Amino acid sequence: MRSTVGVVGWHRTLRKTLHSLSAPSSPAFLGPNLPDVWVPGDHTSPPTHFPESLQWANGHSNAVILEGKSIAKQIKVKVADEIRRMKSGIGKFPRLAVVLLPQKCAESQLLDVVSSFNDETDVHGIIVQLPLPQHLDEEKVINVLSPEKDVDGFHPLNMGNLAIRGRKPFFIPCARRGCVELLLRHGVEIKGKRAVIIGRSKIAGLPTSLLLQRHHATVSMLHSYTKNPEQITSEADIVVADVGIPNIVRGNWLKKGAVVIDMGTNQVKDPRDHSFHVSGDVCFEEAVKVASAITPVPGGVGPVTISMLLSNILDSAKRSFEMI
Amino acid sequence: MRSTVGVVGWHRTLRKTLHSLSAPSSPAFLGPNLPDVWVPGDHTSPPTHFPESLQWANGHSNAVILEGKSIAKQIKVKVADEIRRMKSGIGKFPRLAVVLLPQKCAESQLLDVVSSFNDETDVHGIIVQLPLPQHLDEEKVINVLSPEKDVDGFHPLNMGNLAIRGRKPFFIPCARRGCVELLLRHGVEIKGKRAVIIGRSKIAGLPTSLLLQRHHATVSMLHSYTKNPEQITSEADIVVADVGIPNIVRGNWLKKGAVVIDMGTNQVKDPRDHSFHVSGDVCFEEAVKVASAITPVPGGVGPVTISMLLSNILDSAKRSFEMI
Numbered sequence: 250m251r252s253t254v255g256v257v258g259w260h261r262t263l264r265k266t267l268h269s270l271s272a273p274s275s276p277a278f279l280g281p282n283l284p285d286v287w288v289p290g291d292h293t294s295p296p297t298h299f300p301e302s303l304q305w306a307n308g309h310s311n312a313v314i315l316e317g318k319s320i321a322k323q324i325k326v327k328v329a330d331e332i333r334r335m336k337s338g339i340g341k342f343p344r345l346a347v348v349l350l351p352q353k354c355a356e357s358q359l360l361d362v363v364s365s366f367n368d369e370t371d372v373h374g375i376i377v378q379l380p381l382p383q384h385l386d387e388e389k390v391i392n393v394l395s396p397e398k399d400v401d402g403f404h405p406l407n408m409g410n411l412a413i414r415g416r417k418p419f420f421i422p423c424a425r426r427g428c429v430e431l432l433l434r435h436g437v438e439i440k441g442k443r444a445v446i447i448g449r450s451k452i453a454g455l456p457t458s459l460l461l462q463r464h465h466a467t468v469s470m471l472h473s474y475t476k477n478p479e480q481i482t483s484e485a486d487i488v489v490a491d492v493g494i495p496n497i498v499r500g501n502w503l504k505k506g507a508v509v510i511d512m513g514t515n516q517v518k519d520p521r522d523h524s525f526h527v528s529g530d531v532c533f534e535e536a537v538k539v540a541s542a543i544t545p546v547p548g549g550v551g552p553v554t555i556s557m558l559l560s561n562i563l564d565s566a567k568r569s570f571e572m573i
Numbered sequence: 574m575r576s577t578v579g580v581v582g583w584h585r586t587l588r589k590t591l592h593s594l595s596a597p598s599s600p601a602f603l604g605p606n607l608p609d610v611w612v613p614g615d616h617t618s619p620p621t622h623f624p625e626s627l628q629w630a631n632g633h634s635n636a637v638i639l640e641g642k643s644i645a646k647q648i649k650v651k652v653a654d655e656i657r658r659m660k661s662g663i664g665k666f667p668r669l670a671v672v673l674l675p676q677k678c679a680e681s682q683l684l685d686v687v688s689s690f691n692d693e694t695d696v697h698g699i700i701v702q703l704p705l706p707q708h709l710d711e712e713k714v715i716n717v718l719s720p721e722k723d724v725d726g727f728h729p730l731n732m733g734n735l736a737i738r739g740r741k742p743f744f745i746p747c748a749r750r751g752c753v754e755l756l757l758r759h760g761v762e763i764k765g766k767r768a769v770i771i772g773r774s775k776i777a778g779l780p781t782s783l784l785l786q787r788h789h790a791t792v793s794m795l796h797s798y799t800k801n802p803e804q805i806t807s808e809a810d811i812v813v814a815d816v817g818i819p820n821i822v823r824g825n826w827l828k829k830g831a832v833v834i835d836m837g838t839n840q841v842k843d844p845r846d847h848s849f850h851v852s853g854d855v856c857f858e859e860a861v862k863v864a865s866a867i868t869p870v871p872g873g874v875g876p877v878t879i880s881m882l883l884s885n886i887l888d889s890a891k892r893s894f895e896m897i
Contacts, residue, residue, distance in 0.1 A: 285773065285797040287818050388740060405740060409733030412783070413775045416712060416729060441798045443805075449609070449786065451737045459736070462773065462794060467805070469793035470786060473609040474765045481767075481791070484805075494611050 278426075278433075280463035281440070282415055312540040313435070315510070317427070320434050321552035328559045335566070343566035345374040345400065352382050359385060360393050367395040373565040374400035397568070400561040403451065411459045419568075420561050425456040427553035428489060428510050429464065431544060437487070437508050439464040445485035447471045447478060447498060447530070453491035453512055461487070478502070490530035500535025509536055509543040512550050602750070602757075604787035605764070606739055636864040637759070639834070641751070644758050645876035652883045659890070667890035669698040669724065676706050683709060684717050691719040697889040698724035721892070724885040727775065735783045743892075744885050749780040751877035752813060752834050753788065755868060761811070761832050763788035769809035771795045771802060771822060771854070777815035777836055785811070802826070814854035824859025833860055833867040836874050 336342050346366045350359065359377075366375045375398045381387050391399075396406040402422035410418035432439060444466040448454040458468045466487065471478045479502040482488055490498045491512035503509065513530030529546030536543055544550055567573045660666050670690045674683065683701075690699045699722045705711050715723075720730040726746035734742035756763060768790040772778040782792045790811065795802045803826040806812055814822045815836035827833065837854030853870030860867055868874055891897045 283798075287797045287816050287821065405733030405737055406730045407733065408736050409729030409731065412732050412736050412779060413729055414773070414779075441800055449738070455736060455738075462796075465796070465798040467793065467795055467799040469791065471791055472786075472789070473611045474607075474789040475791040476765055481808075492611050497611065 278429075279411075279417065279421075280460070280465065283465060312509075312537050313542040315431050315435050315508075315542050315544040315549060317431060317544065317549045317552040320431065321556040324430075324553070324556035324560060328556070328563050331563055331567075335570070335572070339570060341371075341566070341570060343373050343562045344371055345376065345562050346372045346398075348375065348377045350378060350382060350385075354382065354385070356385050356389070359390060363390060363393050367393075367398060370569070372398065373569050374398050374562040376401055398565060400558060400565060401452075402456065402561070408451070408456065408459075411456060411463075414463065419565070421460060422452055422456040423557040423561060424453060424491075424512060424550065424554045425460050426557040426560075427550045428457050428512060429460050430553055430557065431510065431550060432487070432508070435542065437542065439466050439487065442466050442486040443484060444468045444487040444489065445471060445482050446489045446491070447482065448491035448493070448512075450491065454489075457489050457491070457512075461489075488531075492530045494530060495528040496530070496532040498531040498536065500532060500539050503536055503539040505539055506541040507539070509540045510550060511544050511546050513546060514551065602753075603735075603741065603745075604784070604789065607789060636833070636861050637866040639755050639759050639832075639866050639868040639873060641755060641868065641873045641876040644755065645880040648754075648877070648880035648884060652880070652887050655887055655891075659894070659896070663894060665695075665890070665894060667697050667886045668695055669700065669886050670696045670722075672699065672701045674702060674706060674709075678706065678709070680709050680713070683714060687714060687717050691717075691722060694893070696722065697893050698722050698886040700725055722889060724882060724889060725776075726780065726885070732775070732780065732783075735780060735787075738787065743889070745784060746776055746780045747881040747885060748777060748815075748836060748874065748878045749784050750881040750884075751874045752781055752836060753784050754877050754881065755834065755874060756811070756832070759866065761866065763790045763811065766790050766810040767808060768792045768811040768813065769795060769806050770813045770815070771806065772815035772817070772836075774815065778813075781813050781815070781836075785813075812855075816854045818854060819852040820854070820856040822855040822860065824856060824863050827860055827863040829863055830865040831863070833864045834874060835868050835870050837870060838875060 332342055348359070348362055363375065363377065366372050375394055377390055377394065379387065381390065391403050392405070394404055396404045397419050399407055400420050402408070402418065402420040407418040407420050410416040411421060439461060444461045446454045446458045446461070446468060449470050449472045454470060458470050462468050469481055471481060475481065482498065482502040483504050485504060485507060487508045487510070488498070488503060489510045489512065493513060493515065495513065495515040495517050509531055511529035511531040513528070515528045515530070516525050517528040518525055527547050531543070533543065533545065564573070656666055672683070672686060687699065687701065690696050699718055701714055701718065703711065705714065715727050716729070718728055720728045721743050723731055724744050726732070726742065726744040731742040731744050734740040735745060763785060768785045770778045770782045770785070770792060773794050773796045778794060782794050786792050793805055795805060799805065806822065806826040807828050809828060809831055811832045811834070812822070812827060813834045813836065817837060817839060819837065819839040819841050833855055835853035835855040837852070839852045839854070840849050841852040842849055851871050855867070857867065857869065888897070
């Protein structure tokens with residue numbers, strides 16, 4: 250069974266790309282921990298319709314492209330630098346265990362392997378390849394995973410600590426960190442903004458909504474039972490799409506000047522030559538004329554997500570070596 | 574230190590009030606676990622503005638009062654019956670440990686007491702009196718509490734499992750269960766409805782939003798950084814208020830026919846005779862003219878919340894005795 254498992258020293262791959270990344274799950278990243286101070290009595294004035302959002306519009310008909318590759322590269326360079334300093338300082342480096350599975354893998358075997366990686370002090374992150382073969386219980390496997398090595402951020406303890414204000418999860422799911430990182434690095438203000446998340450999967454919509462709430466956005470979660478997604482979306486300053494259906498979010502769903510984060514990665518077949526290309530959940534050609542900023546697919550959230558995984562592994566190693 | 578701790582056999586008090594309660598955290602209570610099936614292409618039609626919500630309006634100018642006392646009594650009778658049957662069947666009953674604290678309690682002492690209750694197999698629920706004295710770390714204490722005995726439902730593992738669709742937390746915070754129980758028992762449809770939660774505390778707004786999402790409502794979370802709470806609230810079919818400010822939610826915040834759940838319990842001083850009365854977060858006199866249904870304060874969510882705690886303790890005992 251151990252033969253089906255790869256333990257990878259990420260420092261080797263990272264050495265190729267090569268400088269201090271702030272702790273990824275630092276309070277700043279999780280959002281400012283401000284108290285809720287309600288101001289009674291002043292809530293009956295007419296709605297203001299977010300005049301601030303107009304500052305976001307860039308005056309052109311086309312939106313700013315929230316490009317992810319250069320941000321991902323910056324993050325990787327910082328991670329690599331931290332690892333170099335870690336190695337020269339204490340002679341150690343981060344290690345990730347990736348559990349790949351044969352289709353006939355027995356559940357007890359898998360649980361044993363995960364448990365053994367939990368106990369190995371020189372393994373700082375564990376990823377179990379999902380989805381699992383159908384006969385295996387994903388919940389059971391993830392529950393066995395040590396929350397301190399759950400670099401994917403899927404363990405319910407990490408999800409719960411992401412949900413509860415003031416708490417600090419060990420890890421935040423990489424794709425959601427990627428989404429918020431893109432907003433922060435492009436200087437998009439989140440506090441007080443109205444955010445709509447379209448899709449509520451545990452790896453996508455759910456953690457993104459929790460993270461944006463930590464940053465004091467007013468978040469609405471839309472899903473397949475939402476009767477008027479286009480109407481609610483049209484009220485949002487920040488739109489996050491992760492549905493899994495190409496081009497479902499049209500230009501007329503969006504408020505002028507909205508910031509659009511497209512997390513979709515859909516394989517779309519070209520009927521002419523049967524080739525495939527990757528399409529997002531947002532109809533880019535339409536949205537780019539309405540939005541003030543939008544992520545491309547590919548090259549938007551994707552690359553940042555991958556760099557966030559490296560950052561999560563580094564963070565885990567730093568905790569293990571008591572460097573944070 | 575153990576002298577500061579009371580272990581209460583709830584069966585004694587319940588015997589006074591005295592049928593089978595469904596498992597409180599059953600899938601039915603958590604909401605139907607339906608798949609998200611998005612229908613692309615049909616989202617550009619004009620918004621329908623929830624015509625179904627009109628079914629809720631009762632044709633009068635005043636709303637149905639969602640009274641909680643009788644529901645609470647029904648739940649208690651069922652809990653008591655279950656306990657009676659448990660006792661006659663296996664000679665055992667549920668036990669709750671309540672940890673009360675002297676102001677000078679040392680953290681290590683408190684952690685030891687909680688740990689010792691974790692280990693006692695005949696204790697099925699543990700409640701630590703909150704808020705803690707200022708020198709104690711609430712997060713640390715709650716993290717030590719066994720999630721399987723966390724009848725308050727505040728442990729991050731329980732919160733995470735509430736957040737993740739398809740998972741089943743050991744316990745759901747009592748007040749939130751009370752809120753949803755009230756809706757379910759009064760036959761209010763939640764699926765596909767637009768719900769607004771005003772307030773986002775970990776004991777109130779947060780778990781309520783997670784639970785309503787499990788029931789497939791489209792949920793928006795409002796808080797003190799929300800710029801136009803009255804506008805967003807006016808779009809909601811279900812409004813849940815838990816702000817802690819008397820009468821902050823006015824009649825003109827509400828859509829005609831909305832269902833209003835008021836979780837506020839504010840002590841308000843009468844300037845004439847300096848007496849106190851309890852007021853909700855919703856201006857009842859105004860709201861009752863607009864809503865189709867509304868909870869009173871007191872006598873609405875409160876009594877149901879208490880009965881939910883009894884139900885959580887019973888549920889824990891049943892798990893312990895392998896009766897569920």
